[in-house]
Amino acid sequence: xxxxxxxxxxxxxxxxxxxxxTEAAEGLVVDAVECGPPPHCPGCNSLASRVHSSYERGLAGxxxxxxxxxxxxxxxxxxCDRGRCPxxxxxxxxxxxxxxxxxxxxGLKQWQHAVAVELGGRPGQRLCRQLxxxxxxxxxxxxxxxxxVPEQAPRVLGPGAxx
Ligand SMILES: [Zn+2]
Numbered sequence: 001x002x003x004x005x006x007x008x009x010x011x012x013x014x015x016x017x018x019x020x021x022t023e024a025a026e027g028l029v030v031d032a033v034e035c036g037p038p039p040h041c042p043g044c045n046s047l048a049s050r051v052h053s054s055y056e057r058g059l060a061g062x063x064x065x066x067x068x069x070x071x072x073x074x075x076x077x078x079x080c081d082r083g084r085c086p087x088x089x090x091x092x093x094x095x096x097x098x099x100x101x102x103x104x105x106x107g108l109k110q111w112q113h114a115v116a117v118e119l120g121g122r123p124g125q126r127l128c129r130q131l132x133x134x135x136x137x138x139x140x141x142x143x144x145x146x147x148x149v150p151e152q153a154p155r156v157l158g159p160g161a162x163x
Contacts, residue, residue, distance in 0.1 A: 003028060006064060014097050016073070027068035027132070030061075034075045034094050041080040042100075043087030048078035052089045059098060060134040061105040068132045071105065073098065108133065109143070116140040 007021045007030050015036030022029040038048050054076045061069035073094065080087045097105055104112065112135045115124045121137040128135040 003065075010064065015094055016097070023067070027070060028064055029070045029072060031072045032074070034073065034092055036092070036094065039078065039090075039092040041078070041082065041085060041087055042090055043080060044082050044085040046080065046082045046085070048080060048090075048092075050079040050081060052077040052079050057098075058103065059105050060103060060108055062107045062111065063132040066132065068134065071097075104134065108135075112140060113143045116143045120144075 003023055004018075004021045007018055007028070011018055011030070011032065015034060016032040017035045018030060018032050020029075020031040022031075040047055054074055056072055056074050059071040059073055061071050063069055075092055075094070075098075077089050077091050079089055091100070093099055097107075099106060099109075102109065111133060112128070115127055115133070115135065118124070119127060121141045124140045125135065125137045128140070
């Protein structure tokens with residue numbers, strides 16, 4: 001199976017469209033564009049409709065065929081048009097793939113977390129290097145103390161809140 005069809009299979013469950021797959025010296029690089037439905041604002045949960053801008057972010061993914069994987073993901077920033085919402089704009093996330101501020105895919109983060117729980121910092125870092133998982137000691141230890149991030153912001157209740 002060629003790398004392009006392999007990447008198609010790997011990303012088939014996500015709301016992304018692959019635009020390019022490159023075999024670079026440092027591993028596989030996949031360019032992808034978020035193509036899911038308009039997201040809900042994490043501040044007030046209302047549906048966004050106006051795109052503010054878009055930009056590319058890098059995500060380290062799980063290795064493929066023994067090669068490390070980098071996803072260059074183009075995401076959109078949306079306006080929140082709800083007057084009383086504190087968030088003026090926000091960036092969409094790809095379900096099951098990305099999270100706010102995260103530089104690892106959620107799949108990679110799960111693996112890193114499992115390694116951190118079993119081995120801790122330095123031994124975990126050595127194993128990750130052998131497995132071609134991007135994870136430094138500080139990252140692994142940080143995962144052990146990081147609070148769980150809810151999938152979606154809690155709904156704001158009160159007068160004027162959307163149902
Ligand atoms: Zn909002």
